[in-house]
Amino acid sequence: MDMQKTYNPQDFEKRIYDNWEKSGYFKAKVNPDKVPFTIVIPPPNITGQLHIGHALDETLQDAIIRFKRMQGYEALWLPGTDHASIATEVKIVELIKKEEGLTKEQLGREEFLKRAWAWKEKYGGRIVEQLKCLGSSCDWSRLAFTMDDRCSKAVKEVFVNLYDKGLIYQGSKIINWCPSCKTALSDAEVEYAEEDSYFWYLDYPLEGEEGKCLTVATTRPETMLGDTAVAVNPHDKRYSSFVGKYLILPIVNKRIPVVADDYVDMKFGTGAVKITPAHDPNDFEVGLRHNLEVIRVMNDDGTMNELAGKFAGMDRFECRKAIVEELKAVGALKKTEPHKHNVGHCYRCHSSVEPIVSKQWFVKMADLAKPAIAAVKNKSIKFTPSRFTKIYYNWMENIKDWCISRQLWWGHRIPVYYCEDCGEKMVLKDAPKCCTKCGSTNFRQDEDVLDTWFSSALWPFSTLGYPDMTEDLKYFYPTDVLVTGYDIIFFWVARMIFSGLEHMNRIPFKDVLIHGIVRDDKGRKMSKSLGNGVDPLEVIAEYGADTLRFSLVNGVAAGSDIRFSKEKCESSRNFINKIWNASRFVLMNCEGADIRPITEIKPEVKDKWILSRLNHTVKSVTMLMEKYDLGMALSICHDFMWYDFCDWYIELTKPALYGDDIAKKNATLSVLCHVLKETLKLLHPFIPYVTEEIYSNIPGTTGSIMVSEYPRYNSAYNYKKDAEKMNAVMDIIKAVRQIKVQAGAAPSKKVELIVVTENRKLVDSSADFICKLSGVSKIVFVSSKQDITEKVFTQVLNGFELFVPLGDLVDIEKEVSRLKAELEKTDSEIERAESKLNNPGFVEKAPAKLVDAEKQKLAKFQELKAKILANLKEYES
RNA sequence: GGAGGCAUAGCUCAGUUGGUUAGAGCGCUCGCUUCACAUGCGAGAGGUCGUAGGUUCGAGUCCUACUGUCUCUACCA
Numbered sequence: 001m002d003m004q005k006t007y008n009p010q011d012f013e014k015r016i017y018d019n020w021e022k023s024g025y026f027k028a029k030v031n032p033d034k035v036p037f038t039i040v041i042p043p044p045n046i047t048g049q050l051h052i053g054h055a056l057d058e059t060l061q062d063a064i065i066r067f068k069r070m071q072g073y074e075a076l077w078l079p080g081t082d083h084a085s086i087a088t089e090v091k092i093v094e095l096i097k098k099e100e101g102l103t104k105e106q107l108g109r110e111e112f113l114k115r116a117w118a119w120k121e122k123y124g125g126r127i128v129e130q131l132k133c134l135g136s137s138c139d140w141s142r143l144a145f146t147m148d149d150r151c152s153k154a155v156k157e158v159f160v161n162l163y164d165k166g167l168i169y170q171g172s173k174i175i176n177w178c179p180s181c182k183t184a185l186s187d188a189e190v191e192y193a194e195e196d197s198y199f200w201y202l203d204y205p206l207e208g209e210e211g212k213c214l215t216v217a218t219t220r221p222e223t224m225l226g227d228t229a230v231a232v233n234p235h236d237k238r239y240s241s242f243v244g245k246y247l248i249l250p251i252v253n254k255r256i257p258v259v260a261d262d263y264v265d266m267k268f269g270t271g272a273v274k275i276t277p278a279h280d281p282n283d284f285e286v287g288l289r290h291n292l293e294v295i296r297v298m299n300d301d302g303t304m305n306e307l308a309g310k311f312a313g314m315d316r317f318e319c320r321k322a323i324v325e326e327l328k329a330v331g332a333l334k335k336t337e338p339h340k341h342n343v344g345h346c347y348r349c350h351s352s353v354e355p356i357v358s359k360q361w362f363v364k365m366a367d368l369a370k371p372a373i374a375a376v377k378n379k380s381i382k383f384t385p386s387r388f389t390k391i392y393y394n395w396m397e398n399i400k401d402w403c404i405s406r407q408l409w410w411g412h413r414i415p416v417y418y419c420e421d422c423g424e425k426m427v428l429k430d431a432p433k434c435c436t437k438c439g440s441t442n443f444r445q446d447e448d449v450l451d452t453w454f455s456s457a458l459w460p461f462s463t464l465g466y467p468d469m470t471e472d473l474k475y476f477y478p479t480d481v482l483v484t485g486y487d488i489i490f491f492w493v494a495r496m497i498f499s500g501l502e503h504m505n506r507i508p509f510k511d512v513l514i515h516g517i518v519r520d521d522k523g524r525k526m527s528k529s530l531g532n533g534v535d536p537l538e539v540i541a542e543y544g545a546d547t548l549r550f551s552l553v554n555g556v557a558a559g560s561d562i563r564f565s566k567e568k569c570e571s572s573r574n575f576i577n578k579i580w581n582a583s584r585f586v587l588m589n590c591e592g593a594d595i596r597p598i599t600e601i602k603p604e605v606k607d608k609w610i611l612s613r614l615n616h617t618v619k620s621v622t623m624l625m626e627k628y629d630l631g632m633a634l635s636i637c638h639d640f641m642w643y644d645f646c647d648w649y650i651e652l653t654k655p656a657l658y659g660d661d662i663a664k665k666n667a668t669l670s671v672l673c674h675v676l677k678e679t680l681k682l683l684h685p686f687i688p689y690v691t692e693e694i695y696s697n698i699p700g701t702t703g704s705i706m707v708s709e710y711p712r713y714n715s716a717y718n719y720k721k722d723a724e725k726m727n728a729v730m731d732i733i734k735a736v737r738q739i740k741v742q743a744g745a746a747p748s749k750k751v752e753l754i755v756v757t758e759n760r761k762l763v764d765s766s767a768d769f770i771c772k773l774s775g776v777s778k779i780v781f782v783s784s785k786q787d788i789t790e791k792v793f794t795q796v797l798n799g800f801e802l803f804v805p806l807g808d809l810v811d812i813e814k815e816v817s818r819l820k821a822e823l824e825k826t827d828s829e830i831e832r833a834e835s836k837l838n839n840p841g842f843v844e845k846a847p848a849k850l851v852d853a854e855k856q857k858l859a860k861f862q863e864l865k866a867k868i869l870a871n872l873k874e875y876e877s
Numbered sequence: 878g879g880a881g882g883c884a885u886a887g888c889u890c891a892g893u894u895g896g897u898u899a900g901a902g903c904g905c906u907c908g909c910u911u912c913a914c915a916u917g918c919g920a921g922a923g924g925u926c927g928u929a930g931g932u933u934c935g936a937g938u939c940c941u942a943c944u945g946u947c948u949c950u951a952c953c954a
Contacts, residue, residue, distance in 0.1 A: 585913030741920040841934030
């Protein structure tokens, strides 16, 4: 046995991980004799390093995969990283600006991509190291990257297939544009935030009718330069005479029609809306319905273009001010009022997003969404917790076409080629040698790359070999469970589901385990601006990976957010320290002892009690693990380890361990070893390092705990009667302790215990325990309280009356009032039970088991009451 | 506008399909350096489970309304 006095994870975590890796236990292979169990990691972005949210995600996955591996599944946890197109590109742009003083355009595409791959090598590698520190049992031989050859091949295959099926198309539509990143964004990539702004009321004069005008209200006056109509509600009587007439657009002095459209809300603003089809999604729709001209007045970088006339070249916000001034000058600004409204921001750079008309590639969603909704409706895919299905439906049922092209360089380049000579468009998996139509070799590839989520959507099968029907793909797909946060249900989970169904004809996973986000100790979201982020590596350096993992999982309900605090870490560390010391106790005593397998031991009552407790624990923990209720599973392991094993069983073994009976000592130690070993196995998925370290020191164990057999429930170990006996003894011990504390006697003071009972045999056979655990020097049996001559404290239990003579410490008056309080409590229990049993509804309708239990409870309390009364009478006489 | 979560001890949170006397951690009080552990041991105090109704023999748990709070989603110019 080689264990330091204090738990010190830094001494062994690294060594253990290295051993695991060397042993090849993490590797999974196609094995027809075993049932596969597969998890693909949600690939962390290579933008930086792992944060505490990743630590939670990986801990949950590792716990599940370790559990399944021990249960005998061929467990594969497939690791990888994500190129994170826009997020990484933003970082690299910043880097080259800082280090080389260049913009990406100045650097050029080829050089830029070199920098990006270097970044990937550096940060991708770092993330892998961090995953290892956490203890993640990933199959590193399969490490994937969303832009590696395999994934790239899958992306091209899927793009071409969808295009051929007519599910990918190119079109000019209104999309979200980030003027800072200069790329299109999908709807999911826009974040809205409320901002204080103004509502500007503008007068648009009616053509040919001097002095008459229509007032529109707008939050974006600068877009009026691109107005091509004003819309009113067809039922709005105020404006019915205007419909079909023309207005003169101020400043621009252009004729624009008044159209009637249901989209307009009569009650909002003035009931008249300026229509700018090029710069507003709703206006774009109105424009389509009324055949309006689309005039785009803004450049890609957010400045005004030549169609903005004298405002050309101005930044959009500058232009807004200038337009307002100009409108005021020409008398078209009627009034201004403060207004709060939601403005969309780029989820990566946070600039405000500009809705503009642009030619982009889209995925047609309607037909893809239907089977994806059905798969969840018919429970082929189950969300845990189930409430997240509603969030999923909500999005899927209202889904719009997915804009997948990005005007970026870092990512999968769109596999579309244009012939410079004949203009032919070629959508091909591999770059053509020449134009498929005219044979020209003068062609170019589409400049754009794909949305990063396009490749992530294929992750569960691209990493296993798709489009080739490999053995891996056949064996490990569909995967079993996907573990991720609720924040990427739309971005990722939904898209994997329809992609799996479309390209593999099968769901990508059976279960989706959703967890919450990790917040700081005050419940705030961790963010760079608040500076309240917690670095998992720092926590590991201070407390060890096991403590971090324990803190993130113990007692946490699925799907709910987690508060992370130092206090929590400390209490987790204390628990692991407790395991450490309990194990030291067991192992130190084992030295030189004859430890036998549990099957060769004849257990006595205390042993049967802990074996039955262990058995129950195994049953509930296994059940909870299978339901992915890891927080509860771990909490039950914790309670068993601390309260049953350490607080009670270890103490109960001491009389035997320090006694002279060698056979008894060996038997007890064998049970101690068995229970410790099995408990460590239950804990191993959550806290792998410390359990491995201790396990290797237990006599009789060979190999790693991570490939040991997971404990199994066995009804032969229930020992119901013995467990009840032990519980009665434990009640006696607790009662004596209570008497001593209440009397103010020192814990070390040895007292005499006088017992009235019909079950003398039980007390006799457990005398060792009672004496050792409650500081009793001698147990005396009497037939009734009348036989006691000294002043005593009294405690009445079911089947036992306990009396402790404590001489002058005994205060009769206090004792009487204490007994009266006990009596009152007992009375209220009797009353409660009686009212239930007197209720015909309860007796008739409640399950017989419960009625019986209630009857027993009543009898028990009535017996207690009788004894308390008898004791009270003694004092009164 | 739509949807969802949460409201339980001083604080942070558990609480399985409704069913014994509602639990834990931290904090607090009292007593202990007892031969694994003071990162500990023993004994306690502390809760009308947000409010009002309802269903039921029985509600922290199910239903309705309300109050407070957080989040997602839509983007009404």
